[in-house]
Structure formats: C-alpha cells, structure tokens
Amino acid sequence: MNNRFLFLSLVVALSHYVAVAEESGNSSSSLTLRAVNLGNWLLIEGWMKPSLFDGIPNKDLLDGTQVQFMSTKLQTYLSAEHGGGSIVVANRTTARGWETFRLWRVNETFFNFRVANKQFMGLESEGEGGNNVVANSDSASSSMEIFQIVRNDGDPNRVRIRAPNGLFLQAISETKVSADYEGSSWEDSDPSVFKMIILTESTIRGEYQITNGYGPEKAPQIMRDHWNTYITEDDFKFMSENGVNAVRVPVGWWIAQDPTPPKPFVGGSSKILDKAFTWAQKYGMKVIVDLHACPGSQNGNPHSATRDGYQEWGDSYIPHTLATIDFLAQRYGDRPNLAAIELMNEPRRMDLGTLKKYYQAGYDVVRKHTSTAYVIMSNPLDRDSKSLLSFAGGFNRVVIDVHYYNLFDPKFNSMNVKQNIDYIRNQRASDLSSLTASNGPLIFVGEWSGDWSVHDASKEDHRQFLKAQVDVYSRATFGWAYWSYKCDSNNWSLKWMIDNNYVSF
Numbered sequence: 001m002n003n004r005f006l007f008l009s010l011v012v013a014l015s016h017y018v019a020v021a022e023e024s025g026n027s028s029s030s031l032t033l034r035a036v037n038l039g040n041w042l043l044i045e046g047w048m049k050p051s052l053f054d055g056i057p058n059k060d061l062l063d064g065t066q067v068q069f070m071s072t073k074l075q076t077y078l079s080a081e082h083g084g085g086s087i088v089v090a091n092r093t094t095a096r097g098w099e100t101f102r103l104w105r106v107n108e109t110f111f112n113f114r115v116a117n118k119q120f121m122g123l124e125s126e127g128e129g130g131n132n133v134v135a136n137s138d139s140a141s142s143s144m145e146i147f148q149i150v151r152n153d154g155d156p157n158r159v160r161i162r163a164p165n166g167l168f169l170q171a172i173s174e175t176k177v178s179a180d181y182e183g184s185s186w187e188d189s190d191p192s193v194f195k196m197i198i199l200t201e202s203t204i205r206g207e208y209q210i211t212n213g214y215g216p217e218k219a220p221q222i223m224r225d226h227w228n229t230y231i232t233e234d235d236f237k238f239m240s241e242n243g244v245n246a247v248r249v250p251v252g253w254w255i256a257q258d259p260t261p262p263k264p265f266v267g268g269s270s271k272i273l274d275k276a277f278t279w280a281q282k283y284g285m286k287v288i289v290d291l292h293a294c295p296g297s298q299n300g301n302p303h304s305a306t307r308d309g310y311q312e313w314g315d316s317y318i319p320h321t322l323a324t325i326d327f328l329a330q331r332y333g334d335r336p337n338l339a340a341i342e343l344m345n346e347p348r349r350m351d352l353g354t355l356k357k358y359y360q361a362g363y364d365v366v367r368k369h370t371s372t373a374y375v376i377m378s379n380p381l382d383r384d385s386k387s388l389l390s391f392a393g394g395f396n397r398v399v400i401d402v403h404y405y406n407l408f409d410p411k412f413n414s415m416n417v418k419q420n421i422d423y424i425r426n427q428r429a430s431d432l433s434s435l436t437a438s439n440g441p442l443i444f445v446g447e448w449s450g451d452w453s454v455h456d457a458s459k460e461d462h463r464q465f466l467k468a469q470v471d472v473y474s475r476a477t478f479g480w481a482y483w484s485y486k487c488d489s490n491n492w493s494l495k496w497m498i499d500n501n502y503v504s505f
Ligand SMILES: *[C@@H]1O[C@H](CO)[C@@H](O)[C@H](O)[C@H]1NC(C)=O
Pocket: 025, 026, 028, 029, 284
C-alpha cells in the first residue's frame, strides 16, 4: 500500500462521511455501511438451508435437473440428434450435451425435457409419424411435450418414460426411438427400460425449484412460514447491537407482481420487505433493496431463480426489469432508511452495451421516485472490476458493487492462511484503491464472506482472515456487506461468526 492511496481514500472517505452525516442529521452516524446480506430469505438459495426442500416428493427431480438415459438393452444413450431440431435416437455410447435433458417439472412425476438447443422433446403431432420422438418444439405449452418418468420401486434410477400418448418410449434400434411400447417388464432386455443418470453437480436449488417442487397447494404455506421465521425483529436487534448498520435484501422480480405473481412463485413477499424496513428503522439501520433475480435470469445461477440454468436476460427483458425497479422505487422511495436500490445482482456473459442501456434506464426510473437513494450497479462477474467505472462516473449518487470472495477461482485452492490474508491486504486493497476516485462513483463490497479453501486453520487464523477483510473493505467508500446473516454453513453466517467471537467491528 502506498501513501498516495492512503491519502486519496482518506479524502474520499471524509467527503462521504460529511455527506452521510449531513443527510441524516446525525453526526455520530458511521462512515460507511457495515451491512449484512439477508440471503435465503425473500429469495431462496437451497444450499444455505437444504432442509427447506425435505418435504418435496421426488425431490431429486426438480426443475433444471440434468438427466441422461441409457437403454439397458442397447447400452447406448438417448440423444437429441444435433442437440435438437431433429429426431431422438439412441446411438451414442458416451453421454455429453446432446444426450443431456434438462427437466421442467410439471408435477411430481411429469416433466418437459429441454434439450441442448433449448427446444423440447415431444411427439410428432400428426398422422403416421405420431409415435416418433422428436426434439423440435420451441415451447412446452402443449400436452405433446409432457412425459412421465416412472421409477422402479426398488431402484429409483431405473426408469421407463411414458409419452403423451400414454405409451412408453422404446429404443427399437440405435436409430429408432418411438413411443409405442405397451409392455411392463423391468428386465435389462426390455427396450423401454433406461438407466437414468442424474448430473448432481449441476443441481439447482433456488426459488423456482422450491416453489414448483412443493406445487401450488403446499408452496404458499411453506414460503410464508419461512419468511416469518427465518428473519425476525430479534435479528435486527441483534445486528444493530453488534455494529451492523444496514442490510442488503435480495429479492426476485416477481415481488413486483404481489400479491399474485405468476406461478410457481408465491405472493406476499412485499409485505415482508415492508416489515424489514420498519424493523431496520426501529434499530437505526438502513436498507438496500437488491434485485437479485431478474426475469430471464441474468447469470444462470440458482440465486437468480432460474428454472433450468440458462441465462436468458437481454434486451427483450429490459422493460419487464424496469417495471420491477419502478415498483420497488415507488414503494420504498419515501422510506427515510432506504439506502439504495441495486438494479441487478451479478450480471454475467452479457453484452456491456445492453447492460449499460439498462443501468441508464434503471437509474432514471429510480430517480422518478427518489433523489436521495443511491443507485447501485453491480459489476459483471466475468469482467474487470473497472469495467463500469467511467460509465458510472456520469451519474449522481451511484455506487459500483464488487464481490470479493477468496473462492470460485482455482488460484485460491492452494493458498495457505498467510497467503489468503496477504491477498486481502495487497491485491484486494489495491483493486479497491484503483476503483476509488474523488469524482467517481462510490464503491461497495456488496458480498464477501469468512469462507475460504483453508481447512486446517486455527480459530485465531480465521479471526485474522476476517479482520483483514473488515479492515480493507471498510475503506470502500460506500461500505461492505457480509454474505450472509444466517446460513447452515457456519463460515457464511455472520450471526454465527459474531456469536462465536470470530469477528467484530
Ligand atoms: C444517531 O445514531 C446513533 C447510532 O446509530 C443512534 O443511536 C442515535 O439514536 C441516532 N440519533 C439520532 C438523533 O438519530
């Protein structure tokens, strides 16, 4: 670290301090936000509390599950020829993309099968070819694309696939797969029996999976119970007593269609967000509303509420996304403790021009309702942290959000305790200082955590790792937010870290 950096950040930090203090009329208010993400609350991330999924029947076959089917007779895999747009055959001895089907769950046992080119498997609709299995439908809206997976009682990965005409699929030969089998044997020699391989490493456990998994009868109660118990007023009290002065609340796009969002999503989450604002206010805390799941999915990750892992957000989704921002800004723009609205979490694999167009329009929408709330623009995950810097400099009260994890990159796998801590104090500090300019946007480390790839660390080592992060990220001109408040996995739970004396600030 050099002196110039220290000086610069001091100047920036001080000017921000004055701004925040003036605006709140409270000179003891803090320099920057020391926030925590309320992850897995209004937007489900299954890994943070897997037991939420326990009550779902056939819970290993949720939306987006990737499956492959090997004919026990031919020992070859079902394959959507050319990845889709053509017939389904059974002539591959190894399974890759064309042999992989992504499930869209209709109910417990009925599914649509999405193939590599994003089309759906179905039966040829008319005439003589009516029993031929094809993968050329652009939508899954008709009954011709619904298949039932019938699992063997003794071996759930031994299956037969019932087609929409009521008959079973059979691999008659390597190049002929048809839906015209009426037998019911489970022998290897039976052409309708398949070994189902579930690609568990690509499992998705997000809001779509939990709500559609429980289905329209059960999901509303499950979700409401979760919202009402996972985070309560006591948690806000705990946070404020431990130095947390803001929360970042991830939400999904369907909140804007409360109380009747499109299925499978469940209505009622905006009322819970209202409560979060009220509780935060009571304990002197600010709120960042973070649009974490955009329509179409902006990154394909489970936390974007994707149905099947494809990232489809783009130009055509901008109007819908802006309507969501408009709802949030209108509903919360007058709240005195609204710190910021974040327009989109962690965009990825995205045309930068499209993203800037959206950020520009999203900024304008927020400003229709509030001139004081900050507007947060999340840096694309797969781009340099400076990619939005000059663009964002053209706005008033704009913040760039960067996420710093010593994970998710192979370079961290072999780092020891000291190397991890040095990385924070050197590389992260220098990245932050390179983003920080007195006339530029404010900078927010909107996600970081105490997790790392070190498995033999002492408690003191771990404390030092957390301390280094608090020290360095506190130089971010807008502040930081830990991921997350509560999590089954302790290293991701700020509450656990505080309760067990791993971190304080
Ligand atoms: C100022 O902030 C402190 C700490 O957040 C709080 O305890 C106090 O009540 C605030 N005072 C006013 C006047 O808002």
